Amino acid sequence: MPRLIPLTSPDDPRIDAYRVIKERDLVGRGGRFIVEGRTVLDVALSKRNRFALESLLLAESRVEALAGLIAQAPDDLPVYTASQAILDGITGFHIHRGLLGIGLRGAEPGIEDVLARLPEEALVVVPLGITNHDNVGGIMRNAAAFGADAALFDFASCDPLYRKAIRVSVGGSLVVPFAREGSAGALCDRLIAHGFELLALSPAGAVTLAEVHRPKRAALLLGAEGPGLPDEILARATTVRIPMKAGFDSLNVATTSGIALHALAA
Amino acid sequence: MPRLIPLTSPDDPRIDAYRVIKERDLVGRGGRFIVEGRTVLDVALSKRNRFALESLLLAESRVEALAGLIAQAPDDLPVYTASQAILDGITGFHIHRGLLGIGLRGAEPGIEDVLARLPEEALVVVPLGITNHDNVGGIMRNAAAFGADAALFDFASCDPLYRKAIRVSVGGSLVVPFAREGSAGALCDRLIAHGFELLALSPAGAVTLAEVHRPKRAALLLGAEGPGLPDEILARATTVRIPMKAGFDSLNVATTSGIALHALAA
Numbered sequence: 001m002p003r004l005i006p007l008t009s010p011d012d013p014r015i016d017a018y019r020v021i022k023e024r025d026l027v028g029r030g031g032r033f034i035v036e037g038r039t040v041l042d043v044a045l046s047k048r049n050r051f052a053l054e055s056l057l058l059a060e061s062r063v064e065a066l067a068g069l070i071a072q073a074p075d076d077l078p079v080y081t082a083s084q085a086i087l088d089g090i091t092g093f094h095i096h097r098g099l100l101g102i103g104l105r106g107a108e109p110g111i112e113d114v115l116a117r118l119p120e121e122a123l124v125v126v127p128l129g130i131t132n133h134d135n136v137g138g139i140m141r142n143a144a145a146f147g148a149d150a151a152l153f154d155f156a157s158c159d160p161l162y163r164k165a166i167r168v169s170v171g172g173s174l175v176v177p178f179a180r181e182g183s184a185g186a187l188c189d190r191l192i193a194h195g196f197e198l199l200a201l202s203p204a205g206a207v208t209l210a211e212v213h214r215p216k217r218a219a220l221l222l223g224a225e226g227p228g229l230p231d232e233i234l235a236r237a238t239t240v241r242i243p244m245k246a247g248f249d250s251l252n253v254a255t256t257s258g259i260a261l262h263a264l265a266a
Numbered sequence: 267m268p269r270l271i272p273l274t275s276p277d278d279p280r281i282d283a284y285r286v287i288k289e290r291d292l293v294g295r296g297g298r299f300i301v302e303g304r305t306v307l308d309v310a311l312s313k314r315n316r317f318a319l320e321s322l323l324l325a326e327s328r329v330e331a332l333a334g335l336i337a338q339a340p341d342d343l344p345v346y347t348a349s350q351a352i353l354d355g356i357t358g359f360h361i362h363r364g365l366l367g368i369g370l371r372g373a374e375p376g377i378e379d380v381l382a383r384l385p386e387e388a389l390v391v392v393p394l395g396i397t398n399h400d401n402v403g404g405i406m407r408n409a410a411a412f413g414a415d416a417a418l419f420d421f422a423s424c425d426p427l428y429r430k431a432i433r434v435s436v437g438g439s440l441v442v443p444f445a446r447e448g449s450a451g452a453l454c455d456r457l458i459a460h461g462f463e464l465l466a467l468s469p470a471g472a473v474t475l476a477e478v479h480r481p482k483r484a485a486l487l488l489g490a491e492g493p494g495l496p497d498e499i500l501a502r503a504t505t506v507r508i509p510m511k512a513g514f515d516s517l518n519v520a521t522t523s524g525i526a527l528h529a530l531a532a
Contacts, residue, residue, distance in 0.1 A: 048513055138518060147511035170516050210532060242528060245413035247314055250436050251524065252404060258521040259528045262508060266476060 001071045004063065007082040010089030015080055017102045018057055018090050031105050033161040035174070037097040038069065043171025044101060045072045051103045051174055053077055059084050059098030066099060103174070105161065111187060114150050114179045115194045118217075122149040123264055124196070125257060126221045128184040128229060130157045137168025138254025139222065144172035146261035152219075153180035154187050184233055191219045198237035199264075200229050201256055203249050205241030209263050212240055220260055225253050267337045270329065273348040276355030281346055283368045284323055284356050299427040301367040301440070304335065309437025310367060311338045317440055318370045319343055325350050325364030332365060369440070371427065377453060380416050380445045381460045384483075388415040389530055390462070391523060392487045394450040394495060396423045403434025404520025405488065410438035412527035418485075419446035420453050450499055457485045464503035465530075466495050467522055469515050471507030475529050478506055486526055491519050 007015065017032055032054065035044045041056070043049055055078040058066060063081055070079060082090070084098070118124070125148045127139055136153075140160050143151050151160065158165065159180060160173040181187075188198060197215040201222055221237055223229035229237075242251065242259055251259075273281065283298055298320065301310045307322070309315055321344040324332060329347055336345060348356070350364070384390070391414045393405055402419075406426050409417050417426065424431065425446060426439040447453075454464060463481040467488055487503055489495035495503075508517065508525055517525075 043514075046513075138521065141516065141518065142521060144514045145510045145517050147514075172514070175514060209528075243532070244411045247312075248309075248410045248413075248438070248441060250407065251411050252407065252520075254518075255404065255408060255521050255524040258517065259525050262475075262525050266509070 002073050002075055002077045002079045005078055005080045006060075007080050007086055010082075010086050014078070015055070015057060015090060017054060018100060033103045033105060033166065034163045035101040035103055035166060036163070037099060037167065038066070040166060040171045041069060041099055041101060043174055044103065045069065049171070049174045050177065051106060054102040054104050055080060056099070056101045057082065057087070057090070058100070059087055062098040109177075109179050111152055111179045111181045111190050114152060114177050115190060117177070118149050118194075121216050122196075123218050123261070124148060124150045124152055124191075124220070125261065126152050126187065126191070126219050127157050128154045128187070128221060128233065129224045129227070130222065130253060131224065133158055133162050133164040134168050135225075135252070135254045136160050136162070137165040137173065138252075139257045140165065140169035140172035140176055140178075142172075142254065142258040142261050143176045144169070146258075146265040148176060148261060148265070151176050151178040152187060152191070153178065154184045155180060155182055156184070184230065188233060188236055192236075200234050200237035200239050201242070201260055202228060202234060202239045203241060205239035207238065207240055209240055209242050209260060212238070212264070214264050218264055220257070220264065222253055222257055268339050268341055268343045268345045271344055271346045272326075273346050273352055276348075276352050280344070281321070281323060281356060283320065284366060297371050299369045299371060299432065300429045301369055301432060302429070303363040303365060303433065304332070306432060306437045307335060307365055307367055309440055310369065311335065315437070315440045316443065317372060320368040320370050321346060322365070322367045323348065323353070323356070324366070325353055328364040375443075375445050377418055377445045377447045377456050380418065380443050381456060383443070384415050384460075387482050389484050389527070390414060390416045390418055390457075390486070391527065392418050392453065392457070392485050393423050394420045394453070394487060394499065395490045395493070396488065396519060397490065399424055399428050399430040400434050401491075401518070401520045402426050402428070403431035403439065404518075405523045406431065406435035406438035406442055406444075408438070408520065408524040408527050409442045410435070412524075412531040414442060414527060414531070417442050417444040418453060418457070419444065420450045421446060421448055422450070450496065454499060454502055458502075466500050466503035466505050467508070467526055468494060468500060468505045469507055469510075471505035473504065473506055475506055475508050475526060478504070478530070480530050484530055486523070486530065488519055488523055
């Protein structure tokens, strides 16, 4: 159980990493990321989390309720406590959940690093051009729930360690190995070189999801709602459709990932 | 093609229904609802929309781009146009999409009205205690995509015609017949009386989704994330689980509805 460190000023230099979270929010990089809320912290303090934590910061009023959670943290993790007024002064906005943490990104693996570590039989999810943080978070949540071996993003997609993406992923972003690098085309080249069959979800797909015979190494390609996957990517993949009602063939891309991962992970 | 009616003042009484949308947003009732954005308006102006429209309001700058859409509207539908400055003055906040409409709720059917009109073979989705507008919108989107015959909400769930729920549903809330009335227990009574088998999604469900034999009349019960469905409801239903990875058995409820509707609609 770590020792609690009460703060008396929002300007305390030990919590510099929490200052002006809104800016970090926009940048989403710089070696650190923000975790917040009980459910995500529960994942962050478990063995499933792939990242190190630097510190926690919680509202004094929440210390008692969160004692069980804090007890799971390593003894040497700094856990700062502060009044709600000081917390608001630190981060520049009211923290509803009264619980924040800073994680360390560590060395960022590239696509090739992640691919090299996959088991012989593998299912990976490949979001291409997905810039909506809710959707990236939803995809990471589903990837964790259905045990996908990795998530491989092109660089046009948003960062799964962006604050809101982590929150929506309910911690999935901390659990599923991922990389984010290069173009969609280059990513497909790497997947094919590693023996993956490309399965591209598309409303006009050639086969239905139920007809797909799960290959030993399956890469599930997902495009942004609206534009979908580019033609040159579809041309290189087995295109897969989820049958829908005529006149309303519209699914959210995170929901699509859940339906497809459920079918392929079975 | 309706005639366009240019406005010169945000105080024009013909557009009273658009005034102070934020308040309507909170109330979400009063006989009218708000539709916004091109995709939802596209559904609202189609034959799939179950509701009448009262008027449209669009930014002058969008008239040319939206001409094809407006041409689908009935000739007698008032279509107001205004400068962005006037639009902002009317609704009290900036309208990014430059396109709003007012729909009329009409006579609100009860649970029994909707049940009485269902075909002999039917699939209904039953959200219980779901208060999150994104999730209700996501469920309505999936219900429309997979052709559910109706959505039946208990009164503890939020209104699918709430502004954000319509937006997230991408128009699904306008398409799928729904009612929202009474307690979860009373709703289950009515479903059973109408010959429905209750299928309750639950992480501890007795059978997997893949094992479910689709009954002629199937009611898919969904509870809120976190608390889930109450024990007394689970006790009356066939409980169904979606197999997930140990240690991360967490799915968003709208995603859950998509996975289950895809399986049951097939």
